[in-house]
Amino acid sequence: MRKPEPPAAYDDVKPRARAATAPARARVPVTGEPKDVPAPFAHNAEYEFARILDFYGITWQYEPRSFPLRWERGHVTEAFTPDFYLQDLDLYVELTTLKPGLTAEKNRKMRLLKELFPETNIMMLKKRDYLRLLAKYGYGAIAPDQVPDIDKVLIPATKLSQRVQELGAQISKDYAGKQPVLVGVLRGVICFIADLMRQISVPTSIDLMAVSSYDGTTQGAARILKDLDLSIKGRDVILVEDIVDTGMTLNTLIDYLQTKKPASIKVATLLDKRVRRLVNVPVDYIGFEIPDEFVVGYGLDFNQRFRNLPFIGTLKHELLP
Ligand code: IMP
Ligand code: MG
DSSP: OOOOOOOTTGGGOOOSSSOSOOOTTOOOOSSSOOSSOOTTOSSHHHHHHHHHHHHTTOOOEESOOOEEEEEETTEEEEEEOOSEEEGGGTEEEEEOOSOHHHHHHHHHHHHHHHHHOTTOOEEEEOGGGHHHHHIIIIITTOOGGGOTTEEEEEEOHHHHHHHHHHHHHHHHHHTTTOOOEEEEEETTTHHHHHHHHTTOOSOOEEEEEEEOOOOSSSOSOOOEEEOOSSOOTTOEEEEEEEEESSSHHHHHHHHHHHTTOOSEEEEEEEEEOGGGOOSOOOOSEEEEEOOSOOEEBTTBOBTTBSTTOSSEEEEOGGGOO
16 A cells, blocks of 8 residues: 655644744844743753854754644644754754653654655754754864854855855856966965865966065055065966955055066955955955954964864954954
């Protein structure tokens, strides 16, 4: 005998009175201890989990769907509503309390759900497994309590790699039949240029320069500390920057590179703090436009710290001068 199909309209099944659909992204503050459990959450663990997801910029929905597990003539007699759905991972997450009795019951439901909906990705998560999920998502071992100086994650690692991939594809298209030279500006650019070059399909060469950091007091010119090693005469240059802020550094560099008579110069920057621009420099490839906030991570530093964070984050305001 064929197994009966589950009822088609299972999205509408609401076995509990609680809200079945949450807004796609309900933002929860990252700082401060929760006093009571705010809606729509049923348990504090769920609320904490949502705070961690928010910290890392992972989009979530709370209990968006119920799965019927048993039914009689289209009438659902047992259903299961996972706590969270993470769209970017296409993953349902069920948080478990550590009570063994409940875990066994949930395990039974999970087995049934996997049988009936084999296409559905779902995992049970114990509180101590949070960080394992985050590691899978690409954040390494960095947990909120390990980076107390970071206010929030502005651009998570997955978004960075996705955008770098797009930029690489665009550059590959624009430079079809050419052999550009990527010129990176140390040290903030190291993560970006390393990832970007691996997304460019045309033959490329790499060179690196270093300039004295513009501290806001030196008028105009940033000093060149490390010059090019390659000749760029007659070459198509892509100047690669971590962040364009006032535009002073970039302006100086373009002027300098022009004296070497390249065939062309274009600029690729991971981040663009456009609101702070003082010098109008053309930027051809922009990863993300960001607000006027001091950011660190993915190569960018504050007093040489935080370059190794796999995401772009903002610093706690009290740390800034
Ligand atoms: P600009 O000359 O003002 O455009 O400054 C660009 C340089 O300032 C970048 O290459 C960075 O080294 C540094 N910078 C500007 N904003 C930030 C930030 O938010 N975090 C880290 N470094 C920054
Ligand atoms: Mg720099």
